[in-house]
Amino acid sequence: MHYGGDWNPEQWPEKTWGEDVRLMTEAGITLVRTGTHGWARTEPAPGAWDFGWLDRALDLLADAGVDVVLSTMTGGPPPWLLRRHPEAAPDGTACPSGPVRHTYATRLVEQLARRYGDHPAVALWHIGDVYGSGHGCARPCGCEACEEAFREWLRARYGSLDALNSAWTTAVRSQTYGAWEEVRLPGHAGSAGECAPDPARLLDRRRFTHDALLGCFLAEREVLRALTPEVPVTTGFLPLDGSVDQFGWARHQDVVALGPAAGSGEAAGTGGPLAAAAAFDAARGAGGGQPWMLLDHGPAEGPWPPGALRLRAWQAVAQGADAVLPAPWRQPRGGAGRFRAALVPHAGTASRMFTEARALGHELAAAPAELEGSRVSAVRAALVLDWPSRWALEQSPAAGLDTPGLLLRYHAPLLRSHVTCDVVPPGRDLTGPGYRLVVVPHLHLLSVLDARRLAGYVRGGGHLLVGCCSGIVDESARLHGNGWAAPLRELLGVTVEEPWPLAEGVTVPVEGGPAGSGHGSAWAEVLTLDGAEAVARFTGGPAAGGPAVTRHSYGDGVAWYVATRLDAGALERLLGAACARAGAEPVLPGLPREVQAAERRAADGTRFVLLLNHGARQARCRLPQPMRDVLTPGRDADAPVYQVTLPPGGVAVLSAAPPGT
């Protein structure tokens, strides 16, 4: 397991670097990210390069055996660039469309690649910095270059104005375009039809923004691929951040990374272990199950609570991470982040924080070598998440269904049931990985092709649970023809007669079936059964008397449908029943609700079971078969363990030999 933090030597006098590296060694640090904020130091004036500081910093690390994720530094353009090209940041964040950033950024990356591509410390390139977060390279700013890029993007997507007019249904509000030049980025002065912009146009703005950011990334990646083909590349994202399609982006990364701080920006809801779990499964899903990397993932302000650093680090490992860089290395004296937790806090190395950080380093170093590179196994379920669908949902009366709640609401019950699930995009193969249950929460935008993919999975024996408001619009945010949610009608065995947005605070009661007594909110649908059976019914609200939960036998499988957003308790009961019927079994049976369980399987077949107690009380976990404790220091490595007792925040790593050994 790789372990470390963000080391920013440019923030400190050089004389302190040696002490830093010594402390890293003491704390078991094996990997640091460096250079994130180094552009101004490396290129203090246009084309004037100063690599000496970085040479010395990297050499120090190499000597100490600490590997480096080297940043391309392009997340933080230096002041001279913005002074020279004010148009590069017309509204205070850097514009991704103009030629300026590409020119200067790629020139810098080329220098870095040539100089450090085969430096012994450099293990990985980190490109840019938190795309889409408002840091550094942020969003199209509406300058002329952005407008032009938007039109180019639309030309490439639609080919013709006729296709664009059709996709955007411009006739609906007298916005039919007669020339490409008439098309403007929505949200900017002078844009036509701003009082009620077309949802398709807003959706395409989201897509274009995404692709503009991706373009910045790809321009750098191209340079790196050409010059240092052997060094893998990554970049970190805010957990489940709405502006970047992590699934689409992951195709262009060698390693998926998740960062930075929970609690900042859109990631505000991601502080707890349930939210982290959803984000971690999505990070693993983005990389197709490959080991991923946790970056800079601490509280936005103030310390980690006692034990929290260790628990979160092991949670990442349990969910498939092979590298954990959970915090800055050292708290800076200035800057907006000076109150953020770091491994070496302002209080110094005698502090609780550094003590915990060091203990974690030693613990990770002592963990079995086979754990690294092992894959999360015993995955029995999948959750389908889709960024374009989230973007379309924003433009609909069902906006209240959107993430982070969207994913978390369906993910947490599975986690509490100890059923491991992948979070995957709708285009992913669902039949291969042995999923017993696939959950599709509010997939508002669903292409006919992807709907067929879901049907194929169920026909082949899969179980599927679909949340309301799915399959409503097509890729252009248009209602699918032939009535509501037509692409899912045959599969679900229901027809949506009337979709009802529910005002904030309004709930509708639901009764019956495994969900028991519950209520829905945000959205409710009047259904007619078309082959499915009603498992629960609305007992109030606009669909009173009608089905609220349905089940349909389809091919060799089963398709559930939930016609509202169920409350957490009812949803957990319903998902429990769906798992049971589908044969989606927990990692271990009979575990306490607050314990998270995961299994990783090494290349040699060794099974590791990781147990984490997120609760406030001691938790006793009985093992169905004796295993070995491979974590506790001073343990008898060969003694069979039949039961594990975890204190609050406790972690256990157990192993079982491969079958047949």
Place this chain on the structure above:
Amino acid sequence: MHYGGDWNPEQWPEKTWGEDVRLMTEAGITLVRTGTHGWARTEPAPGAWDFGWLDRALDLLADAGVDVVLSTMTGGPPPWLLRRHPEAAPDGTACPSGPVRHTYATRLVEQLARRYGDHPAVALWHIGDVYGSGHGCARPCGCEACEEAFREWLRARYGSLDALNSAWTTAVRSQTYGAWEEVRLPGHAGSAGECAPDPARLLDRRRFTHDALLGCFLAEREVLRALTPEVPVTTGFLPLDGSVDQFGWARHQDVVALGPAAGSGEAAGTGGPLAAAAAFDAARGAGGGQPWMLLDHGPAEGPWPPGALRLRAWQAVAQGADAVLPAPWRQPRGGAGRFRAALVPHAGTASRMFTEARALGHELAAAPAELEGSRVSAVRAALVLDWPSRWALEQSPAAGLDTPGLLLRYHAPLLRSHVTCDVVPPGRDLTGPGYRLVVVPHLHLLSVLDARRLAGYVRGGGHLLVGCCSGIVDESARLHGNGWAAPLRELLGVTVEEPWPLAEGVTVPVEGGPAGSGHGSAWAEVLTLDGAEAVARFTGGPAAGGPAVTRHSYGDGVAWYVATRLDAGALERLLGAACARAGAEPVLPGLPREVQAAERRAADGTRFVLLLNHGARQARCRLPQPMRDVLTPGRDADAPVYQVTLPPGGVAVLSAAPPGT
């Protein structure tokens, strides 16, 4: 009764039009609005006209006998216009001041008038689209043309800078103007005195904005009057929207229309039957009692609840509408409105919605022919509403008293008491129509002339109830001289000593008289009696011990005054007592509270009584004299009816022969 919806053929392939018109016939549709979003289709490039589509659409309608409210299409300028003249929409909404819109809009209107003025289907012109709502032609944008137009408007209003300086009391904040060029639209960069703009200046911005929008309307009307003098014109407004003076505007329309959707923009509070009732009475009041037209009046998102379409349609008829176009004809597949209810919903024609729409069409078609053209009668009360007063109120510490609550609070008790009232502007004749009670809620701005009009009405035997904070400022938002509310002092028999704004959430207790125990909020006044008697007193707050409700015999009439904003219950009790004393009788005596009652009287003297049950329970209505049921299918047309039982949402239309037949 005319019945229909918005038909937008430009949004659909032409091959579906025939089916649309066939369904209209099936559903009893007699009138549709067409062309609202047709500009881009009709003039795809500047001066390049394409009328073929509209020729064919109108011919189809004419063949089917469906009449058309033809839109002048100018609510939605096409993209080419804004590209050609970016200054026409500097902040994303179209500027009403520049020459551009007038030039292009009137050119289009001229083309439409020449081509369709005598088309057999065309019954009415609809000019623009929802002035003041933020759609289409929206508000002065502060461009140079707006600034210039504002100055021109001021010159015309005040004649001289001295008069302006006096009206705006510019000396109060060192803002005395020495040249017209120094005057700026408030709220824009560089405007002087922006930290505390003069209320008179803000009031005049409101007036100017209104007149600028009205100017757009009048420019088109002028073209239409010249070319098609025989075709009446209309335009629809948001119910009680704050930015457009519906009373002032109505003088320029041949038919008053109310639309569009409740729930959008400022109309958010207008969803329920009480709010609709207030808006409907104001629509009738705007037209001086003439039949009016309901346009595009549905929920902003999601379906009409079961039965609601019918109930709302009949409510409009009960309150004087002769044409009901309550929704779009067909739900579009794209655009921001794709979730709005339509007569033909996305679910198709087998749906509940279309079934209800068709049934309503048949019911309206079967209603007695004499109902059309009949006038609302048995009007015993009037409520005085004034847009300029609302605008002045906004700029005062009494802003909390403003609409929609302002009107609704005083209107709902009369509705529940089944006393029919007109909603009229302060300049309207109050002595002619036989009003027994006139209610004046918080008429903050009141001219001396209009105060005299009120006094004359009371002297002649009328009863008047005035709400607090009335008569405080003059036409320039200046305090009237000679103390608070001086123009009303003699009439009300009270002197306002101290007006107290109450902070949000603060209430003051009131006791005594017909209002019983209640409380006031938002505003409370310390009064001294000057001829009036105290009917209720404050028992707490800044005016504790002083009069809260007074009554004054003046001439042959009676003037009540309420020195605070009473809570709904106390106000209903007080208005009930005021009605009783004034002899303002209900349409029918003894009706349940949740039933709305109205009377319309035909030219031949036939009386129609309409009863609508807005409650959730069955309601039994006893009739004081036997009448005939002219609505229920299969009824015995001549059988006398002594009593009507209405289910929830139920509607009855009864008739009584003219007296003497």
Place this chain on the structure above:
Amino acid sequence: MHYGGDWNPEQWPEKTWGEDVRLMTEAGITLVRTGTHGWARTEPAPGAWDFGWLDRALDLLADAGVDVVLSTMTGGPPPWLLRRHPEAAPDGTACPSGPVRHTYATRLVEQLARRYGDHPAVALWHIGDVYGSGHGCARPCGCEACEEAFREWLRARYGSLDALNSAWTTAVRSQTYGAWEEVRLPGHAGSAGECAPDPARLLDRRRFTHDALLGCFLAEREVLRALTPEVPVTTGFLPLDGSVDQFGWARHQDVVALGPAAGSGEAAGTGGPLAAAAAFDAARGAGGGQPWMLLDHGPAEGPWPPGALRLRAWQAVAQGADAVLPAPWRQPRGGAGRFRAALVPHAGTASRMFTEARALGHELAAAPAELEGSRVSAVRAALVLDWPSRWALEQSPAAGLDTPGLLLRYHAPLLRSHVTCDVVPPGRDLTGPGYRLVVVPHLHLLSVLDARRLAGYVRGGGHLLVGCCSGIVDESARLHGNGWAAPLRELLGVTVEEPWPLAEGVTVPVEGGPAGSGHGSAWAEVLTLDGAEAVARFTGGPAAGGPAVTRHSYGDGVAWYVATRLDAGALERLLGAACARAGAEPVLPGLPREVQAAERRAADGTRFVLLLNHGARQARCRLPQPMRDVLTPGRDADAPVYQVTLPPGGVAVLSAAPPGT
């Protein structure tokens, strides 16, 4: 005692002036502020002067023996100035950086000084109007002149770019400057690093803004000093307003003035007597104990409650004011302030308001002459307040600790204990004035020098109570080196291990010591004792079990530390104990909690004791020695008084002869 209001003759026809001045005489008015909004009248066009009106107005006052605080009129630039120089107010408020304001303003001031410098009525100059409030000269607007002025200011402060880069720790976010031209005002388009601006940069923006406003003031003062050296100058501030460092500014004023209206802008929380008391002590503290002046201090809207004008006026006197101009003289008919209370209200002179205003004038006139010029005495405590520290706090996770709550929370308990305290800046001498207890609430920014000053005070026998989050950052908002709050470590005898920001609504329980059972919020610290003893401990939250309140004997004194923001009750108990231990005695012992007590001592040694009842019930105050009642009309001037009974809102002024007479 001087008494009066704001008289704005330019707002009224000249024929009413005589009546105004007659009423002033009747009401005992001795001092009015005049000219505040007079610029447009005095200079109706550039360089065209009209002084006639002001000549006549001042002559009228002189004839009646009413003195004048003459405004320099520069708070309200006339429309022609902004039309001529749109760049002078690019965002609607006047830019303080450009040459325009200085040019025109100083030219006007020169005219006024030459003409009225020796007018018999003119007693004082009032420069500008409410700097920093958004009125008139407001804030740097980000124009080129502001950007340039900011850079000049930085050059003067830091000398070199290296010093700037170090102070702002620009390396932390790749913002190292290579040229002065790269430095921009934060918060403006094109500024680098806007997504997380450096706190030091934001702090310097605050300082620069402050100094830019001060520059406007000083430019006018220079003119006045040169031409009318014998006429003192003042300017009024919003009570405790965050944008102006009243302590720093006071050095440049001859008289400290406090105004205008509580309830407007940032002063919203300052309406009650506790808030006023804190602001009044700070006004006295700003002037180093010299008599100060209350200006234009009434409710923002609506009347003064009965008795409130008198009580507030005497409160100002009790806390050291010698001049009370609490309201506008006459309510204007127009303008945004037309609902603000005035001495002559819109209801006229027969009103309660004018009756109270007149009675107050007579009462002040009858007060002993020795009261004027006397100094507040028996001051036993000091509260340390610092504007730069407040500005730094804003940029930290402890922003929730900021004012007005910051000061008020610690001030009110002392007031309720009748312990008189000065509010002083951290640089003020603490050992001279005989303070027994110094309270330092949340002094986030603390220089090493000022920390030493605190230590010296305690070493010399003083008692000190420091609130959490103090001493965290240096003058550049950087964490002090060597761990948290290092400059206070030795003095307090504690080490801050971990500072924890607490989310809004989160509280942590505290138990023990004189504070009893309480709770903290906003901030909590994990401490280790380093010589201090724990007086109370956290019983929950992130510092559970650790010290919450500590006490440390240091030198001859005692230093308390409170590691969280205590709730009001616990803090009051703790401060009571700290006062008792320190020997910080009340003005009079045994007074009811709701009574405010103060002592002023005249030059001849006469002691005046002022007692004010802020409670809703009668309060009985026993006097420890017999005194004389010098306020009640008709009193026996020589009768000894042993006890005073104050009705709600009641005021007593008592005197004791100088010792030995």
